[in-house]
Amino acid sequence: MQQNNLTRVGAGFPAAPGWVRLDGLSRIGLIAAMLLLFCVSGGMLWIVGYNYDGLTGSAASKIHPSTYLIVLTFCWSLIASGDPVSRGIHLASVRPATLLMLVVTIAIIIVTILRGGAGIGGMVDTYVASCLLVFLLVDADDETMATLTTLLHVVMTLNALLALAEFVTQVRLFPYRFDGIAFETDTRSAALHGHPLANALITACYLMALISGSRPLSPAVRGTLIALQSAALVVFGGRTALLVSLALGLCYGIAMLFSSLRGGRVSLVAAAIACLLVAVLPVAIGGLAGLGFFDDLATRFVSDGGSANARKEMLDLLGMFSLGDLVFGPDNDLVETLRRVNGLEWGIENPFIRMTLYQGAIVTALVTVAFGLFMYELARAGRAGGVWLPMIVWIILLNGSESISTKTNLPAKFAIVVLCLYRPERSAGAASLSPAASARAPRSWPDRAAG
Numbered sequence: 001m002q003q004n005n006l007t008r009v010g011a012g013f014p015a016a017p018g019w020v021r022l023d024g025l026s027r028i029g030l031i032a033a034m035l036l037l038f039c040v041s042g043g044m045l046w047i048v049g050y051n052y053d054g055l056t057g058s059a060a061s062k063i064h065p066s067t068y069l070i071v072l073t074f075c076w077s078l079i080a081s082g083d084p085v086s087r088g089i090h091l092a093s094v095r096p097a098t099l100l101m102l103v104v105t106i107a108i109i110i111v112t113i114l115r116g117g118a119g120i121g122g123m124v125d126t127y128v129a130s131c132l133l134v135f136l137l138v139d140a141d142d143e144t145m146a147t148l149t150t151l152l153h154v155v156m157t158l159n160a161l162l163a164l165a166e167f168v169t170q171v172r173l174f175p176y177r178f179d180g181i182a183f184e185t186d187t188r189s190a191a192l193h194g195h196p197l198a199n200a201l202i203t204a205c206y207l208m209a210l211i212s213g214s215r216p217l218s219p220a221v222r223g224t225l226i227a228l229q230s231a232a233l234v235v236f237g238g239r240t241a242l243l244v245s246l247a248l249g250l251c252y253g254i255a256m257l258f259s260s261l262r263g264g265r266v267s268l269v270a271a272a273i274a275c276l277l278v279a280v281l282p283v284a285i286g287g288l289a290g291l292g293f294f295d296d297l298a299t300r301f302v303s304d305g306g307s308a309n310a311r312k313e314m315l316d317l318l319g320m321f322s323l324g325d326l327v328f329g330p331d332n333d334l335v336e337t338l339r340r341v342n343g344l345e346w347g348i349e350n351p352f353i354r355m356t357l358y359q360g361a362i363v364t365a366l367v368t369v370a371f372g373l374f375m376y377e378l379a380r381a382g383r384a385g386g387v388w389l390p391m392i393v394w395i396i397l398l399n400g401s402e403s404i405s406t407k408t409n410l411p412a413k414f415a416i417v418v419l420c421l422y423r424p425e426r427s428a429g430a431a432s433l434s435p436a437a438s439a440r441a442p443r444s445w446p447d448r449a450a451g
């Protein structure tokens with residue numbers, strides 16, 4: 001790769017301009033933002049007096065600290081590039097769907113402000129942060145991406161271990177709180193991501209990415225991480241996340257097994273390990289069941305706390321408004337009143353129905369199209385087979401809660417998972433280069449723009 005680039009530069013191709021590369025401070029900001037994003041939950045912020053999950057407190061506290069850092073890092077990266085206009089054009093050409101999502105979000109924020117509506121912090125956290133994060137990752141070098149990938153594995157491992165420790169001790173270090181009030185009746189683990197269902201969603205997507213991506217990991221390490229994340233998924237209590245992950249994971253595993261058998265690429269050691277797992281796994285599951293490991297999850301299957309009825313009620317809620325209200329958005333106070341009267345205290349468990357009720361069908365259609373294109377572009381950016389597996393899990397689980405229709409940083413976390421674990425593999429020649437040599441090697445502008 002180094003020789004290739006040197007050859008092409010020598011043949012008349014210009015070296016990549018400085019404004020397509022992140023400077024050192026931007027790289028540090030990107031890594032710090034990722035750690036804040038994955039490690040600091042609303043429950044942890046409450047301990048330091050920052051009411052992120054709740055209605056009281058200042059408007060500034062309704063935006064996650066990682067979002068502030070992402071915005072600052074992105075702005076600094078534009079300034080440090082020396083040519084913000086050229087860098088902006090470059091980013092728009094490489095990630096047009098991300099730009100569309102950002103423009104649509106800003107337009108909705110402006111309309112919301114003009115209408116005197118609320119929830120601006122939610123739009124910033126949910127969409128602006130994820131778009132700017134993707135822009136920052138566009139030109140992150142291999143060393144930065146490798147660091148982010150390692151940190152992702154470390155943080156998700158710590159998250160799973162903390163979840164299992166909370167299950168065993170029945171003590172949640174950073175429970176989900178709304179205006180400081182923890183739900184003591186909810187015994188599910190909160191770990192680092194706060195809400196149990198947010199934990200279940202990102203863990204399920206990470207689990208699917210481990211199964212079909214993360215090529216540099218050895219089979220032993222990957223197998224250990226898969227087992228650990230699967231166990232954590234149980235204690236988070238996400239029924240849909242567990243069932244979807246189990247079904248798709250098994251289907252993918254069986255398909256890969258048959259593919260390996262047809263190609264004759266199965267080693268005797270791998271076959272022996274597989275046979276051992278087939279024999280031991282049922283015994284292990286039975287032992288865990290006897291110890292009560294699955295009791296809380298089984299209880300949620302028997303009694304879902306009214307979740308199924310809530311999904312029926314939210315459909316009935318649509319019929320209570322005229323067509324004009326649904327197109328342009330009903331009065332939010334009326335929606336709030338009807339929601340509570342109809343027993344939907346926990347929210348409207350579908351993002352698109354909720355968005356239609358609070359912001360109207362026009363806004364919902366714009367966000368749906370822009371977000372769909374954003375996700376498609378994100379999947380293509382992974383440039384690796386199997387990215388469809390976490391994508392399917394992501395889409396299914398998004399539709400089972402309010403998710404992207406309210407304040408959440410899950411899209412930004414999902415972007416990190418996809419772009420880190422589905423990085424394109426480097427060629428053998430590039431892999432043999434030392435980091436120092438790789439950093440010294442000039443990059444040809446046509447190659448860089450294509451990435």
